[in-house]
Amino acid sequence: MPISNAAFVRSTVILLVAGMIALLGIVATSLWLVGKVQAHFGEFIEVREVRSAAADLLLTLKDAETGQRGFVITGDASFRQPYDEALTAVAERQKDLAEKADRFPRYAERIPEITRLVSEKLAELASTVEAVEQGKPAEAVEQVKTDRGRVLMDQLRDQLGDIMDDAEHRLQEGVVDTLWSATALRWTTVIGAIVIIGVMGGAALVVAQYTRDIIVARREVETLNATLERRVDERTEELIRANQEVQRFAYIVTHDLRAPLVNIMGFTSELQASLAAIQSYVLSDGKPPSADDILEARRAASEDLPEAIGFIRSSTKKMDGLINAILKISRDGRRELRIEQVDLKGLAETGAAAVGHQVGESDGEITIDDTMPTVISDRLSLEQVFGNLFDNAVKYRSPDRPLRISVSARGVGRAGFVIEFTDNGRGIAPEDHERVFELFRRSGAQDKPGEGIGLAHVRSLMRNLGGDIVIRSELGKGTTFALRLPPDLSKVVRSMQA
Numbered sequence: 001m002p003i004s005n006a007a008f009v010r011s012t013v014i015l016l017v018a019g020m021i022a023l024l025g026i027v028a029t030s031l032w033l034v035g036k037v038q039a040h041f042g043e044f045i046e047v048r049e050v051r052s053a054a055a056d057l058l059l060t061l062k063d064a065e066t067g068q069r070g071f072v073i074t075g076d077a078s079f080r081q082p083y084d085e086a087l088t089a090v091a092e093r094q095k096d097l098a099e100k101a102d103r104f105p106r107y108a109e110r111i112p113e114i115t116r117l118v119s120e121k122l123a124e125l126a127s128t129v130e131a132v133e134q135g136k137p138a139e140a141v142e143q144v145k146t147d148r149g150r151v152l153m154d155q156l157r158d159q160l161g162d163i164m165d166d167a168e169h170r171l172q173e174g175v176v177d178t179l180w181s182a183t184a185l186r187w188t189t190v191i192g193a194i195v196i197i198g199v200m201g202g203a204a205l206v207v208a209q210y211t212r213d214i215i216v217a218r219r220e221v222e223t224l225n226a227t228l229e230r231r232v233d234e235r236t237e238e239l240i241r242a243n244q245e246v247q248r249f250a251y252i253v254t255h256d257l258r259a260p261l262v263n264i265m266g267f268t269s270e271l272q273a274s275l276a277a278i279q280s281y282v283l284s285d286g287k288p289p290s291a292d293d294i295l296e297a298r299r300a301a302s303e304d305l306p307e308a309i310g311f312i313r314s315s316t317k318k319m320d321g322l323i324n325a326i327l328k329i330s331r332d333g334r335r336e337l338r339i340e341q342v343d344l345k346g347l348a349e350t351g352a353a354a355v356g357h358q359v360g361e362s363d364g365e366i367t368i369d370d371t372m373p374t375v376i377s378d379r380l381s382l383e384q385v386f387g388n389l390f391d392n393a394v395k396y397r398s399p400d401r402p403l404r405i406s407v408s409a410r411g412v413g414r415a416g417f418v419i420e421f422t423d424n425g426r427g428i429a430p431e432d433h434e435r436v437f438e439l440f441r442r443s444g445a446q447d448k449p450g451e452g453i454g455l456a457h458v459r460s461l462m463r464n465l466g467g468d469i470v471i472r473s474e475l476g477k478g479t480t481f482a483l484r485l486p487p488d489l490s491k492v493v494r495s496m497q498a
Helices: 005-074 077-101 111-133 137-145 148-222 226-256 258-282 291-334 344-361 379-395 454-464 489-497
Strands: 339-343 365-368 374-378 404-411 417-423 468-474 478-485
Touching: 005 077, 005 111, 005 137, 005 148, 005 291, 077 111, 111 137, 111 148, 137 148, 148 258, 339 344, 339 379, 339 489, 344 365, 344 379, 344 404, 374 379, 374 489, 379 417, 379 454, 379 478, 454 468, 454 478
Parallel strands: 365 404
Antiparallel strands: 339 374, 404 417, 417 478, 468 478
């Protein structure tokens, strides 16, 4: 069964919307999973710092106790130095542990008890050292034998050991969560790619069927009565043009829309590679990571991951722009035309006024032919066409001379009118005269913002109005856009419906 134009547009829009939803789903899920990976990594670092601070404090207390015992037993001043150094470091280690543990309530609630035990332990150590210094070594030994110091040290080991054990458990849980996020990210990309490829395949099938129907229709038109030869020729020309538009559209769907997806998949692999550096830092089997591991992990978190996310966002934005542009032209093709009398001179003056201040900045001027006709057409479409051509003339003006824009009209018999927009801008090379009307294609130096949509949109609008647009241009001298416009659009619509 032949596919109708409405069914083609509807199917195309549905497929494009489905592709856009799938793409947004992939990107949103990927960003969410990457965010989880970054959050896990940040927590890894903080928990590891708490664990290291607890271990450092316990080790420093042990050093202080070792120095104290040596000094008490031997009375040798050389044992006093390790004790004094450890005693000085305890406060710093204790402060560091308190700062790191403050980020975790379960650790922070242990700090007051640890502080009390450290104070008592330091007091116990100081009392024995002071006794030896006062010439009372026997009294110091008796204090050591009371076992109070060992009890305090055991309590400190329990408190600090609980923190270290809990931190180790949380690190292992974080590794599991990170691995799960990485696996989910990989499957999200694979499933999303399959969905988008399916959408592209469906769009290609719809386009192919529609193209076949157009070819069949053209052959049927060629068999009509010889008295309808002129009408057949016109219809054939329109079908050829439509066929070319469909082919260009198929190229965009299968090529331009695929390129950002390839970028997304590529940089998803970059995220996976960056994750490896993070895992080598986190999964160090209890051994202190090397400086290279730490450097690689930090570089992955601060540079590689943000860079990959930035490129994914950029590719997503590009694909979103492509889809929105296609949807815009598709919507314009489906919009119901409002046929009414349109004063082309007034329409041109309105468009000129919109860019008048920009033209005036370059001491330029705009001239509009007084003989501009009145036609029966769609005002909104013509406003968009005129506005786009004025904007293009201003955007691509030559910097070495004042801008001159002229709008004129001439009749071409029953075919209607030709409206010409002429400027003295920088011009367009001959090989690009047709290219500028293609979707997402631009010519010359790419030094002005734009997506290559404007003139493709203008041609689409003009053909919806039963007309067309052609270009005459020479590099360095200027450009003329000639609009062919029927005098009465309602007659064209009735002819097409006949």
